[in-house]
Amino acid sequence: MKTYKISIVTMSLLFAATLLVSCDNNGDSPAASLDFSGTYVQQDQMARPAINTVFIASGAPKDAFNTAIPSAMGASYQSVFQSRLLALNSGYTTNALGQTAAQLTGLLATDVLGVKKTGTTTFFDGTNVLTGRALADDVIDVELLLIFGGPSGTSNPRLTKDNVNANDKAFTASFPYLAAAW
Amino acid sequence: MKKTRMVVGLSLVAISGLVFMAADHADAPAVTGNASDITDVYAFQGQDTNNMVFVVNTQGLLTPGATAMAAFNENVMVEINIDNTGDNVEDLVIQAIKRDNKMYFFGPVAPGTTGVNSMVKTNAMAGSVDISQYGSTPIIATANGMKFFAGPRDDPFFFDLGQFKAILGGTATGFNSPGTDTFAGTNVLSTIVEVPKSLLGTSSTINVWAETKKKQ
Numbered sequence: 001m002k003t004y005k006i007s008i009v010t011m012s013l014l015f016a017a018t019l020l021v022s023c024d025n026n027g028d029s030p031a032a033s034l035d036f037s038g039t040y041v042q043q044d045q046m047a048r049p050a051i052n053t054v055f056i057a058s059g060a061p062k063d064a065f066n067t068a069i070p071s072a073m074g075a076s077y078q079s080v081f082q083s084r085l086l087a088l089n090s091g092y093t094t095n096a097l098g099q100t101a102a103q104l105t106g107l108l109a110t111d112v113l114g115v116k117k118t119g120t121t122t123f124f125d126g127t128n129v130l131t132g133r134a135l136a137d138d139v140i141d142v143e144l145l146l147i148f149g150g151p152s153g154t155s156n157p158r159l160t161k162d163n164v165n166a167n168d169k170a171f172t173a174s175f176p177y178l179a180a181a182w
Numbered sequence: 183m184k185k186t187r188m189v190v191g192l193s194l195v196a197i198s199g200l201v202f203m204a205a206d207h208a209d210a211p212a213v214t215g216n217a218s219d220i221t222d223v224y225a226f227q228g229q230d231t232n233n234m235v236f237v238v239n240t241q242g243l244l245t246p247g248a249t250a251m252a253a254f255n256e257n258v259m260v261e262i263n264i265d266n267t268g269d270n271v272e273d274l275v276i277q278a279i280k281r282d283n284k285m286y287f288f289g290p291v292a293p294g295t296t297g298v299n300s301m302v303k304t305n306a307m308a309g310s311v312d313i314s315q316y317g318s319t320p321i322i323a324t325a326n327g328m329k330f331f332a333g334p335r336d337d338p339f340f341f342d343l344g345q346f347k348a349i350l351g352g353t354a355t356g357f358n359s360p361g362t363d364t365f366a367g368t369n370v371l372s373t374i375v376e377v378p379k380s381l382l383g384t385s386s387t388i389n390v391w392a393e394t395k396k397k398q
Contacts, residue, residue: 037344039301069298164342181246
């Protein structure tokens with residue numbers, strides 16, 4: 001009987017705790033008094049890794065790209081990206097995806113990350129191409145290969161991979177997935 | 183002599199400025215080193231494959247010593263933009279913004295207006311989470327089928343950026359093997375949200391990008 005009472009008390013406490021947590025998370029009442037008013041204006045924009053760093057000139061042009069919206073980027077930036085690509089690799093013909101300079105830069109200039117809603121999500125895993133970006137993806141090697149590797153991926157072998165193949169801490173299988181801070 | 187020292191000092195600043203540009207880490211003068219600077223964006227299927235995970239990292243290259251002092255800014259909103267019609271215009275947004283010691287999340291919801299200006303979608307609050315402190319166990323909140331985290335994490339990005347800059351600068355002709363991870367031992371401030379895919383529309387693919395937006 002005593003044990004029974006204790007477990008009732010324990011369960012009630014647990015239940016109360018759960019209620020408190022969920023109230024807190026719904027945030028209705030505490031948030032009602034908070035001020036979220038005002039207009040918020042774009043400062044930075046990013047989807048695919050390293051695009052602004054690699055393809056946009058230093059200084060004001062980087063700020064301009066960061067405050068552009070993706071639907072307007074293609075028209076404004078494809079030719080800028082193509083000039084930069086050919087400056088990086090003057091021997092560019094096509095890449096391992098069969099893309100011409102205009103096609104590759106046309107894709108990259110609109111800075112959005114394509115993500116598949118079913119199945120594997122990865123920048124590139126040998127099979128799937130641009131279906132998302134997972135934490136362990138070696139995105140830099142993919143971009144280097146597409147920029148320097150030529151049609152068969154074998155050109156400029158000392159420029160197509162940086163030989164840093166993984167993060168310096170292991171990721172976790174469950175939320176929040178990223179490793180603890182150093 | 184004094185002048186020479188100053189010039190040398192300035193050159194070092196310029197060189198480190200060059201070296202510390204990354205995936206998008208500190209990529210542009212207007213945002214470098216402040217809460218608006220996005221370093222990386224990730225979008226991947228969750229442990230529960232019915233869910234999608236979005237990660238937006240800001241304020242890169244934080245040393246362990248600097249991480250405890252790094253903070254989210256109440257005037258800077260992180261906005262995850264989702265296009266599910268293929269026109270590169272956002273159909274849904276997930277907004278995250280700090281108030282006191284919590285990060286508040288809104289959406290996924292249709293934005294009031296698309297483009298560079300946003301207001302917080304206060305009628306679409308999804309939940310909130312206490313901001314995790316440096317060195318503490320991560321605090322995770324769940325609400326409406328979603329999971330939330332905000333706080334310092336190891337920077338998941340890896341790249342021999344130093345050698346890449348040497349190649350661009352003409353002082354090297356290729357990468358080293360093994361390379362050196364410029365981002366080893368550094369941290370970022372992460373905003374992480376896991377969302378049921380059913381809340382992202384019915385398309386088979388989505389286009390995703392992140393923005394930071396500052397209160398005017």
